[in-house]
Amino acid sequence: MxxxxxxxxxxxxxxxxxxxxxxxxxxxxxxxxxxxxxxxxxxxxxxxxxxxxxxxxxxxxxxxxxxxxxxxxxxxxPEVDLAKASQMQDFLVGLGKKYGLEFPELHLETLSxxxxxxxxxxxxxxxxxxxxxxxxxxxxxxxxxxxxxxxxxxxxxxxxxxxxxxxxxxxxxxxxxxxxxxxxxxxxxxxxxxxxxxxxxxxxxxxxxxxxxxxxxxxxxxxxxxxxxxxxxxxxxxxxxxxxxxxxxxxxxxxxxxxxTAKDTDSQLTLAFSGRWARGLQNQFMTEVEHSGFTPLPYPIQNSLTTALRQKAQQLNKGDFTNLWSGQSxxxxxxxxxxxxxxxxxxxxxxxx
Ligand SMILES: Cc1cc2nc3c(=O)[nH]c(=O)nc-3n(C[C@H](O)[C@H](O)[C@H](O)COP(=O)(O)O)c2cc1C
CATH class of the missing domain: 3.20.20.70 (Aldolase class I)
Known part of the structure; x- marks a missing residue:
């Protein structure tokens, strides 16, 4: 026993x-x-x-x-606010173009x-x-x-x-x-x-x-x-x-x-990837969204909006533009x-x- x-x-x-x-x-x-x-x-x-x-x-x-x-x-x-989703998608498309991570856009009206x-x-x-x-x-x-x-x-x-x-x-x-x-x-x-x-x-x-x-x-x-x-x-x-x-x-x-190789201070809480608070290693995507002036949409809408960009980054093994969920230790x-x-x-x- x-x-x-x-x-x-x-x-x-x-x-x-x-x-x-x-x-x-x-x-x-x-x-x-x-x-x-x-x-x-x-x-x-x-x-x-x-x-x-x-x-x-x-x-x-x-x-x-x-x-x-x-x-x-x-x-x-939640309900999708099409105007806000479209604004966020435009911002993400711009980000993709800027960093060579072009991705197919979502048809927001059919998001489910x-x-x-x-x-x-x-x-x-x-x-x-x-x-x-x-x-x-x-x-x-x-x-x-x-x-x-x-x-x-x-x-x-x-x-x-x-x-x-x-x-x-x-x-x-x-x-x-x-x-x-x-x-x-x-x-x-x-x-x-x-x-x-x-x-x-x-x-x-x-x-x-x-x-x-x-x-x-x-x-x-x-x-x-x-x-x-x-x-x-x-x-x-x-x-x-x-x-x-x-x-x-x-x-x-x-x-x-x-x-x-993460240090104790490398992770932060962010809404940027999914619209729900999550702890991940700080990276460029988080900084770009946080400084964009746009508010992430509620989960899981933001999550869907960022999926294609994250997948593209993953295909190219670019950790700067995908979520690096990780704890403090x-x-x-x-x-x-x-x-x-x-x-x-x-x-x-x-x-x-
Ligand atoms: C990459 C990653 C994905 C996670 N996904 C889920 C999930 O799908 N469901 C869930 O209940 N918790 C999820 N969590 C949270 C874990 O259940 C757990 O609370 C956390 O990993 C514990 O802290 P630690 O990462 O310091 O061990 C996830 C955590 C990480 C790191």
Missing amino acids: NRFDSITQKLQIQYPIVQAPMLGVTTPEMVAAIANEGGLGSLPVGGLSPEKTTELIQKTKQLTQRPFAVNLFAHAI FYSYKTQIDILIAEQIPIVSFTFGIPDDEWLQKLKASGAILIGTATCLEEALLLDQKGVDMITAQGIEAGGHRGTFLETIPLPQVGVMALVPQIMNRIGKPVLASGAINDGKTIKAAFAMGASAVQIGTAFIATTESLAIPAYQQAVL APKIHLPDCAAIFRELIRQAELTY
């Missing part, structure tokens, strides 16, 4: 370590590598089409017999988005045992459907108030995402300024109020930080940035290199693949049993 038995039994894993879902970086190969090593792999499908969602789940199932989590974006979809509501039936049909979500809480009807399927539900909170709302809605576990974390903020409360609570402040405050397992997330990337999270009482840790520079990752070489373990990093994390955290 050890103190992690309850969480590992619930999640049907061996070690209380979760590979963070990282849309744009995580592949089925990454999820399967972690699952096969005894951790919880998380497959991100936020905003993807039903067809792509099914394809990724089935691919992952081909690579591992173990359970894995699927991660959704639980946000509402996929909601998590088109994905939940797929997750249920695929018998996904663990569903995590961020950017909000699925509407009651959908939450009940997921619960009735028997799936374990993990919600994301960036402050205590969000955690309390998740608890009231009956989620099984809460990921406490500290401000250190790479990628999008999971924030969904719009009534207060953006929560910027560090993981060390967030985890104990949630634990003091909610008697459910808390997964600590943000700047955890070696044995010492894993042990620190467990010393605070976290039931498990969710680790992202540490797995970006790996063979299983979709990150382009320029991104992988930038993450490996660069990877400390430099090994080529996810399984090797995972094994080293287990060794350093003295979790071998």
Whole structure:
């Protein structure tokens, strides 16, 4: 017996370590590598089409017999302000021309988005045992459907108030995402300024109020930080940035290199890429948008507007014009693949049993 038995039994894993879902970086190969090593792999499908969602789940199932989590974006979809979208698109087209990154323009009138509501039936049909979500809480009807399927539900909170709302809605576990974390903020409360609570402040405050397992997330990337999270009482840790520079990752070489060499101060919160606050390594695109005088459109509209330019930059391996999501702490373990990093994390955290 050890103190992690309850969480590992619930999640049907061996070690209380979760590979963070990282849309744009995580592949089925990454999820399967972690699952096969005894951790919880998380497959991100936020905003993807039903067809792509099914394809990724089935691919992952081909690579591992173990359970894995699927991660959704639980946000509402806003109306498109065509005038503002057109202004932003014109600005981005100009930017592309200036830097040799020409891209095809979108037909703004036909812009459409996929909601998590088109994905939940797929997750249920695929018998996904663990569903995590961020950017909000699925509407009651959908939450009940997921619960009735028997799936374990993990919600994301960036402050205590969000955690309390998740608890009231009956989620099984809460990921406490500290401000250190790479990628999008999971924030969904719009009534207060953006929560910027560090993981060390967030985890104990949630634990003091909610008697459910808390997964600590943000700047955890070696044995010492894993042990620190467990010393605070976290039931498990969710680790992202540490797995970006790996063979299983979709990150382009320029991104992988930038993450490996990043300093503590290199990342910033930005709205520039997607219209939703996210932490990434400061680059020219962020500066250009921030100095443009144009306000990024709400998520996911801005995200769609910038997609073609980012794809072009990725094709050319230009890290200056694509999102370099990364946390405040660069990877400390430099090994080529996810399984090797995972094994080293287990060794350093003295979790071998
Ligand atoms: C590249 C990248 C993409 C991310 N995409 C998602 C996502 O699709 N869903 C999600 O819940 N969290 C996402 N996150 C946030 C992670 O779940 C997690 O909170 C974060 O990686 C933890 O901090 P760390 O990067 O310092 O380990 C992403 C993070 C990164 C770095």
